[in-house]
Amino acid sequence: MKHILRVMALLLIAICDAQQCNQTFLGELTDFHDGTPIPGATVYIINFDRYTTSDENGKFKINNVCNGILRLRISHVACETKTFKIDIKGDTFKALTLEHHIETLSEVSITGQKILKTTTTAQESLLKEEMLQQYSALQLGDALKEIAGVSSINTGNAIVKPMINGMHSSRLLILSNNVRLQDQEWGIEHAPNVDINAAGQISVIKGSGTLAYGGDAIGGVIIMKPKPLILTDTLYGQTIISGQTNGYGYSVNSRLNKSFDSGWYVNALGTFKKNGDFRAPDYYLTNTGNQSKAFTLQTGKRSFETGFEVYYSYLNNDIGILRSSHIGNIADLVDAINAQEPIITEDFSYDINSPRQDVTHHLLKASYFKRFRALGKLNLQYDYQNNQRFEFDIRVGDDRDKPALDLNLQTHTAMADLSIDANDDYELQVGVLGRYQNNFANPDTGVRRLIPDYDKYDFGAYITSEWQLDNHWLFDAGFRYEFTRIDAKKFYLESRWEERGYDETFGDIVIEDLGTQLLTNPVFNYNNFSASAGVRHSINSKSQWLFNYALATRAPNVSELFSDGLHHSAARIELGDLNLVSEVSHRFAATYQLTTSDLDLNIEGFYNRINNFIYLEPTGVEQTIRGAFPVWEYNQALANFYGFDFSFNYQINEALSVNNKTSYILANDLDNDRPIIDIPPLNIYNAINYQNDNWKPLKITLEHEWFFRQNRFPDNNFETYIASRDETVLVDISTPPPAYGLFNLKSDLKFNTSKRSHLTLALNVNNIFNTNYRSYLNRLRFFADDLGRNVMLQLQYNY
Amino acid sequence: MKTIKLFGLLFLGLTFATSCSDDDDPEPVNEEEVITTLRITLTPDGGGSDVIFESRDLDGDGPDAPIVTTGDLAAFTTYSGVVEVLNELETPPEIKTPEILEEDEEHQFFYEFITSSGADVTYDDQDGNGNPIGQMIELTTASASQNTLVVTLLHEPDKDAQGVSAGDATNAGGETDISVTFSFAVN
DSSP states (O other): OHHHHHHHHHHHHHHHOOSSOOEEEEEEEEETTTOOBOTTOEEEETTTTEEEEOOTTSEEEEEEEOSEEEEEEEEOTTSOOEEEEEEEOSSEEEEEEEOOSSOOOTTOOOOSOOOSSSOSSSEEEEEEHHHHHTTTTSOHHHHHTTSTTEEEEEETTTEEEEEETTBOGGGEEEEETTEEOOSOTTSTTOOOOOOGGGOSEEEEEESSOOOSSOSOOSSEEEEEEOOOOOOSSEEEEEEEEEEESTTOOEEEEEEEEEEOTTSEEEEEEEEEEEEOOEEOSSSEETTOOEEEEEEEEEEEEEOSSEEEEEEEEEEEEEEEOOGGGOOSSHHHHHHHHHOSSOSOOOOOOOOOOSSEEEEEEEEEEEEEEEEETTTEEEEEEEEEEEEEEEEEOOOOGGGTTSOSEEEEEEEEEEEEEEEEOOSSSEEEEEEEEEEEEEEEEOGGGSSOOSSOEEEEEEEEEEEEEEEEOSSSEEEEEEEEEEEEEEEEEEEEEHHHHHHTTHHHHSGGGEEEEOSSEEEEOOEEEEEEEEEEEEEEEESSSSEEEEEEEEEEEEOOOHHHHHOEEEETTTTEEEEOOTTOOOEEEEEEEEEEEEEOSSEEEEEEEEEEEEEEEEEEEEEEEEEETTEEEEEEEEEEEEEEEEEEEEEEEEEOSSSEEEEEEEEEEEEEETTTTEEOSSOOOOEEEEEEEEEESSSSOEEEEEEEEEEOOOOOOOOOOEEEEEGGGTEEEEEOOSOOOOOEEEEEEEEEEEEEOSSSOEEEEEEEEESTTOOOOOOTTBTTTTTOOOOOOEEEEEEEEEO | OHHHHHHHHHHHHHHHHHHTOOOOOOOOOOOSSOOOEEEEEEEETTSOOOEEEEEEOTTTTSSSOOEEEOOOBOTTOEEEEEEEEEETTSSSOEEOHHHHHHTGGGEEEEEEEEEOSSOEEEEOOOOTTSOOOOSEEEEEOOSSEEEEEEEEEEESOOTTSTTGGGTOOTTTOSEEEEEEEEEEEEO
16 A cells, blocks of 8 residues: 555646656566466566566556656566666557576576567567467367468368468477477378467468578477476476356366476376267257377476476377268269258267367477577487377278278477577577477278388488677578488389379389288488578567568478378379479568557558469369269469458557457469468458456457458369269359357456465457358368357366 | 486486387288279070170279170070179188178179160069069060160168169269279170
8 A cells, every 4th residue: 555655645746747747658468488468477667766577478667757767676576676677758668577596597698679579580479478368268260360360271170281371281380398290190180289379479470581590491399388487496287177058068277377486396287078970050960079198297497507308298189070971982072062950960969979080299309409698508308209100081881980081190390409609799599400300100990001101311411600799680591401312112003103104203112012002111301401580670669660571492291292082071082293393492481560549550461472383183084983083283373472461459558459450361272373272361350358457357258250252262063973863063162151250358357365375267259249251261161051159158177 | 416317217227128120021901891893794594605894993093994894695585693702802802792792781783774775674683671682683585686785782871761772873872992884785
C-alpha cells in the first residue's frame, strides 16, 4: 500500500511538472538465452527513485518519463542485477534481457539489444507458453496457425501437418529440443510426432533462415524449445486437464520440475489424450477417435560455464481415420464425392478400428556445452530417434489384424557447434553434423513395400556470422554444405520396371531377378549448398526493416524417389521417379515491424523461386482387376511462390484490443503455366479482446476467421467409364470447396489459490454457429464435412 | 573433464552402433491379399463342355492391364456357374474363394448385363442370414446376340438395402474388390 501511495505521489508530481515529461516507456524483459519473458522482476527507476515490477509477460510500463536518458536497475531472483541506460525520445519501447543463470562470467556482456529469436534477419514469429497452453489438448499444427502465413494440411482433424507459406512435409524442418525430427515426415498423412505440451516456446521461421539445422528447409523451420530452467532450489509443477464436447475427449497433462542450487535439475512431463468419434454439424465422423500418450524426462546439470543434459521423450499416437474414406476403386470415389454425407455414419464410439495409424516415436538426446573465456560456447550433441509406424487397412481373412504398413526408421545424429560471441560487434557460429539413418520395411505385412529398406548418410558443415555495424544496421550471412547418400534395396515389378523405362537407364542396379520381381540397389549421392544473407535496419527504437535472401537445396525424399503402388484413400497409383534431382529455392523476403506502446504491426512479403520443384500430377489411367485407377507421378518444374502475411494488434484502451491477420499466396508452375495444387486460399482473421486485470484477471476473445474459396487450382479432373453403370463420369477431384467463415470464443479466468500457486480456468468454443464447411486443405474433404461446434473447458493449476 | 570423457565414450558407442547394420538383402513380399484372377466356370445344365470366363492380371496393381477371356454361349440355355478367385502371384496360386466364403456375410458378387437380349443371372447360394453371396449362380441366355456382363465383388455391402439381395448394387455401398467386364456372344 505504501508502495502504491508513493507511486501515486510521484505520478502527481510528474503531472504537475510542466516540462516535456509525458512520454511512456514500455519495457519487455526476457531471458538472454531463450527469450522467455521474466515475470516479477524488480525494476528500480533510478531517475525517479521508484519501483515497479514486470508483469507475467515480462512487460512493464513507466509513465510520465522525460525525453533524455532513463536509468533502470533491474533485479530478479534467478538473475544477475543489471543496469540499463535508455534513450527516451517520445513514447519508447525497448526489449531488455537478463542473464537468467546462477553464475555469470564477468566478461560476457549483456547488450540489452539482444533479441529473443533464433534468427536476426529472417521472418520469425514466436509462440509463447501462455498461448501454447491453450492448445494442450490439440496438435502442434493447430497451435502454429496462430501465426499469419502458417496453415495446415490435414487428413481428418487428428492428422495435422503444419504448412508454412503453402509448403509442408519434407520442405519444413521441425526441431524438438534441438533435435531435428526424423519421423517419416515425407508423408502427407504423417503428422509430426511431438507432444505440444513439451514446448515452452515455439519459433516459426519462414524460409530456410537458419542454416544451423539444415539447408533444405525450403518452406521453413519450426523450433520447439522446452520450458526454461529455473536454477535455484525449487520444486514446482503444473497440471492441465481439458475436456471437450466434440469427440467427448479429455486430456490430462502434468509436469514436475525440481532444481537444486548446485545446478542439477530434473523435469518430468506426461500427457494422455483420448477422443472418440468427432462430429460434423449433421453426423458423427465414424472412426475418427484417437488416443495419445506422451512422456518426457529431462535431467542435467548446468552452470553458466558448462553443463550437460540427457533428454528422453516418448510419444504414441493411435489415430482412427474416417471409415468412409477407405474406398476400393474410382466408382467408389465418385459415389463418395457425389454423396452429401459420408457413406458410413454410425453412432458415437471411442473405438478405433481400421483404417488407423499407430505410431510410436522415441527420442533420446545427450548434450554437453562449455563456454570458453573470450571465445564462446561449444556445444556437443548426440541424438537417437526410433520411429515405428503401423498403418492398418481394411483387410479380409487372416490379414484382418495385420498392419498394411510397418516401417521402422532409426536415426543417429552427432553434431558439434561452436559459437564465437566474445566480441560485441560480431558473432560467428560454425558446426558440423553427421547422421546415419536406417529404414526397415517389414515384409510380414504381405503388402508390397511402399518405402523400401534404405540406409541414408548425411554430412553437413556450416558457418554463420552476424555483424552489428552500429545501432541501426545489422548484417548476417551463412553458408552450409550438405552431403546426402541414399543406399536403398528396392523390389520392382518387372512390368513396372520396363514401363518406366528403367531397364534402359538403370539396368546396372538390378542385383537379382526373381521372375516377376527385380531386386535393385539404387544409390544416390547429393552434394547440396545452401546460403543466406540478410540485413536489419532499425529506423528508430520502434520500427525496423528486415531483408533476407536464402538459397536452400533439398534432395528428393524417399517417397518422391521410390513410391510405387496403389494409395487406398486417394484411389490412385503413385509413382516415384529415380531420375529426380535436388530442388533449389531462392527466397527473397522483406519485413517491416512497428512496435509502439499500443500498436504492433508486422508486414512480411516474400518471393520464392524454386527450380526443379517436385510435385505429383496425374498422367494417365491403368487397369486392374478392381477397375481403372488414375496414375499420379512425381515430376519437376520451375515454380514461383509469392505472397504476403500481415498481422497487427492495436490496444484501444486498457481493456480492449483488436487484432487482424491476413495471408495471401500465389503459386505457379511456370513450366506448365498453371497454379500449384494445395495452396491455402486468402484468409483473414479478426479478433476483439477484452481484458480486465482487476477482476481475477479475466480475458475474453471473440474471433472470426474467413477462408476464401481457392480459385487458383490445377484442373486434375478426369473422365472414367464405370462399367457396372455403363456410363462415363467426370471425377471432380480438383474443385475446391466454397468459402466459409467461423466464429470462435476464447476466455480465461485466473485465481490465486495461494502465494505460490494459481488456477486458470479457460472456456473455448470453436465453430460457435455449428457451421457446415469443408476445407480445401483437408484431404478427407471429398468424404465428409469438417468439425461442428466444440466447447472445451480447461483447468490449469500451477504450483 | 569427466563429462567430456563420458561423451567421448558415447560417440564411440555411436560409431559401433552404426557400423553394425547388416547388409543382407531384404526379403521379397509376395502379396497375399491381391486378387489377380476371377474365373467363372459355366456348365450347361443339359450337358456339354464348360465355358470359362476369366480376368487375369498377373502384375496386380502394376502397369499391365488384366487379360480378359470369354467363350461363346448357346441361346436359350441355362448354365450353372461357379466363381473362383485366385492370387496367382503366389506359387502355387492361392485360392481365395474359401476366404470369401468364410466371411460370406461381408461379401457379395453382382452380375449386371449392360447389353443382352434378355439374359439373366440368378443367385444359387446363401450366407448365414439367408442373403445371396453370388459365388454360385445360374446364368440363363436368351436369343442370339452380343452381350456385355459386368461382374463386381463388393466387400462389406449393405445386403439389407433395397434391391441388393436381388442383385442390384445401386444401394449397396461397400468397397469394390473386383470389377470386370466380359463381352461374349450368344449363338
